[in-house]
Amino acid sequence: MNDALALPVGTTLDRFIMKKQEDFPFATGELSQLLRDIALAAKIVSREISRADQDTVGKFGKQNIQGEDQQKLDVIANIRFIRALRNGGEVCTIVSEEEENLIHTGNSHAKYIVAMDPLDGSSNIDVNIPTGTIFGIYRRLSDGGQEGTLEDCLQKGTQQVAAGYILYGASTMLVYTTGCGVNGFTYEPSLGEFFLSHPDMKIPDRGKQYSCNEANVSDFPLGIQNYLAFCKEQKYSSRYIGSLVADFHRNLLKGGIYFYPGSSKNKTGKLRLLYECNPLAFIAEQAGGQATDGIDRILDKEPSELHERCPLVIGSSEMIDKVRKYMTL
Ligand code: P6P
Numbered sequence: 001m002n003d004a005l006a007l008p009v010g011t012t013l014d015r016f017i018m019k020k021q022e023d024f025p026f027a028t029g030e031l032s033q034l035l036r037d038i039a040l041a042a043k044i045v046s047r048e049i050s051r052a053d054q055d056t057v058g059k060f061g062k063q064n065i066q067g068e069d070q071q072k073l074d075v076i077a078n079i080r081f082i083r084a085l086r087n088g089g090e091v092c093t094i095v096s097e098e099e100e101n102l103i104h105t106g107n108s109h110a111k112y113i114v115a116m117d118p119l120d121g122s123s124n125i126d127v128n129i130p131t132g133t134i135f136g137i138y139r140r141l142s143d144g145g146q147e148g149t150l151e152d153c154l155q156k157g158t159q160q161v162a163a164g165y166i167l168y169g170a171s172t173m174l175v176y177t178t179g180c181g182v183n184g185f186t187y188e189p190s191l192g193e194f195f196l197s198h199p200d201m202k203i204p205d206r207g208k209q210y211s212c213n214e215a216n217v218s219d220f221p222l223g224i225q226n227y228l229a230f231c232k233e234q235k236y237s238s239r240y241i242g243s244l245v246a247d248f249h250r251n252l253l254k255g256g257i258y259f260y261p262g263s264s265k266n267k268t269g270k271l272r273l274l275y276e277c278n279p280l281a282f283i284a285e286q287a288g289g290q291a292t293d294g295i296d297r298i299l300d301k302e303p304s305e306l307h308e309r310c311p312l313v314i315g316s317s318e319m320i321d322k323v324r325k326y327m328t329l
Helices: 013-022 030-051 072-088 122-127 214-219 222-233 244-254 273-286 317-327
Strands: 059-063 069-071 091-096 112-120 131-139 160-168 172-177 182-188 193-198 209-211 257-260 290-292 312-315
Touching: 013 030, 013 182, 013 193, 030 072, 030 112, 030 131, 030 160, 030 172, 030 182, 059 072, 069 072, 069 122, 072 091, 072 112, 072 122, 072 131, 091 273, 112 273, 122 131, 131 244, 131 273, 160 244, 160 273, 172 193, 172 244, 172 273, 209 244, 214 222, 222 317, 244 257, 244 273, 244 312, 257 317, 273 290, 273 312, 290 317, 312 317
Parallel strands: 091 112, 209 257
Antiparallel strands: 059 069, 112 131, 131 160, 160 172, 172 182, 182 193, 257 312, 290 312
């Protein structure tokens, strides 16, 4: 029984974190503090996004490791999360989409690693479309007293101790799991607090919505093309915002499937395993859904590089099973 059901809607995030910590007698409070640090950065980034003036909107003028134009808010969000995690003291090393190499915080005795996409979908900011932060949290494998290692950061998704996302939408929401279900919190800017609004979130086993960029359909694997044809035969609705966190969140609430498959041009697709696929896969599974590369479970994948990409099919369990059938015909 998830004890979130014991906590009423309206419980603050801080109270919720403390309550959950009580369930773990040996908890030291470090993960609780780390979650608070993430929530703090989320509040600051939410304010920056809603402000969106000439200092924050538009291109930064450089490209990130992915060769993508950095938006000013990409850089701002990256700095804000790194600063919050460094000052919070619970994280020794960070993997960020915006940084080619590992970021060592100086907290050499801290036991956690964070892999994050500080602001996914940032090219949508200028047109006021929702964006999101995605994060996964791991325990370091190396001994304390030194910088985190590459091995610490290249752990399988099953090793995540927590994962979540912040959706900067009509309202700002923080959704996370520590492996005991998924809970959603809505931010009230006038009070500066996140409040429990979606306790014990479960994704419906099936839905009638699919999210993909159909412009690429001719490059999709045949199995995916056939599944897409099936969706149209079933008269499902196409819903593609172009912002992964927003599409994922809608499918989590209503049921549905998002897929960014590999293609003939790009076998591993566009999304990154460490800080986009793994955290959302952990959440999807904790909510009763699935996440695969079309066939195999995302969380079982053995990362080999910090920024490696991976095809992603994620959402309602029965829909993911159907894709697997088409992919293995
Ligand atoms: P495309 C945003 O850049 C992102 O990483 C996801 O948020 C989004 O779902 C996808 O890429 C959109 O990619 O190729 O369809 O524009």
